[in-house]
Amino acid sequence: MKIEQIYTGCLAQGAYYIESNGEVAIIDPLRETQQYVDKANAEGAKIKYIFETHFHADFVSGHVDLAKKTGATIVFGPGAETSYDIHTAKDNEEFKLGDVIIKVLHTPGHTLESSTFLLIDEKGKDHAIFSGDTLFLGDVGRPDLAIKSDLTKEDLAGMLFDSLRNKIMPLADDVIVYPAHGAGSACGKNLSKETVGVLGDQKQTNYALRADMTKTEFVKEVLDGIAPPPQYFAKNAMMNKSGYDNFETILKKGDTPLSPEEFEAVANNEDALVLDVRNEQEFVKAHIPNSIFIGIHGGFAPWVGALITDLKQPILLVTPEGKEQETVTRLSRVGYDNTLGYLEGGIEAWQNAGKDIETIKSVSVQEFAQDFKNNNVEVLDVRKDGEYKSEHLEGDNVKHFALDYINDNMNTIDQNQEYYVHCAGGYRSVIAASILKARGFNKLIDIAGGFGAIKNSDLPITAFVCPSTL
Known part of the structure; x- marks a missing residue:
């Protein structure tokens, strides 16, 4: 059995590669899926299942593309409904993967379909949980992101309390916890910088798992100080529920070099937003008039999601040399799929062409x-x-x-x-x-x-x- 956490710092997100006896499961994959296919091919293994812990709100998952590439079955928890083919699992349903078993524990609260996946090893021992946004290290998922639900956040918080007490806390202390997020994610309030832990430690240190905690206390503490979700959360969740365009097509369209003249023409004709992702010192010294700065070296994708309100907004890029594909990729991770190209030669080419610049x-x-x-x-x-x-x-x-x-x-x-x-x-x-x-x-x-x-x-x-x- 092999378990690999594939952690993406800019999203504070963990995807997981699990392999046993030539069969592979991917949990909560990123938008760019070729990496999982290449990894499985290198091991001479086949991707059999794609498990989604819930409809993610903070990023667009790669499950739809990965299923098309591999023929793998997409598995969601109870109650999940999508516009594409999935297997909607029952609570406690088990999936055979090589010599191990992945068991679905329905743990509603963060969202209604939220599920935790329990990995049972070759000897029949509970080995690890892939807890999604149900349980983080140091925190639990925010209970205010259910899509089109009549339930209040207090109702969902109560469900989360029950899920943790009835499904997670009875598991052995030595069970490994693999959460979907670490510090920096807006899916919780107080996430640890650590990305892997054990359940026994969480029972001792995580405020939400206090043994003597009442449901009323839990609801109050979980909701206390929770900020409104970023505007893009609901939109990303709907993309994960409804499907999206192929990532490779998005990347090809966005990774298009444009001369200063072409760049200016596209900006004018398409009413495109010029997004400058260089560092802040470079931007203040010289930038294209009316361009917006969000540097790729910082919390790029979450700030794009928080500040650019239209996912379909046409975008043109000014990037450091060699960062063009990375920028298009990171935009697509949060649903911004309408990148139209980048300024070839950067701001220097713009200035050399005699175009106006501005400073701050x-x-x-x-x-x-x-x-x-x-x-x-x-x-x-x-x-x-x-x-x-x-x-x-x-x-x-x-x-x-x-x-x-x-x-x-x-x-x-x-x-x-x-x-x-x-x-x-x-x-x-x-x-x-x-x-x-x-x-x-x-x-x-x-x-x-x-x-x-x-x-x-x-x-x-x-x-x-x-x-x-x-």
């Missing part, structure tokens, strides 16, 4: 500090709510303007006002500045180094102080 002013924290002290300037802090509440720059002229909700809150700031913009380190502030600039906000100044640099200056900081329990 970026200053050191020392320059900002002097202006802040002397002139009562306006500041936009674009970090997340929890970051801001924990500590932030002190002053009535400091506004929390979270990047996550920039499209909804743009009418709360003044186009004629000059704003200094900062995040934690500089990545998100340039994203925010690029979006605002494309919408007509031209008096923006980026603070290089972000809040990390501000904290190391002599500027006043307001820090959250936990109330005393004495």
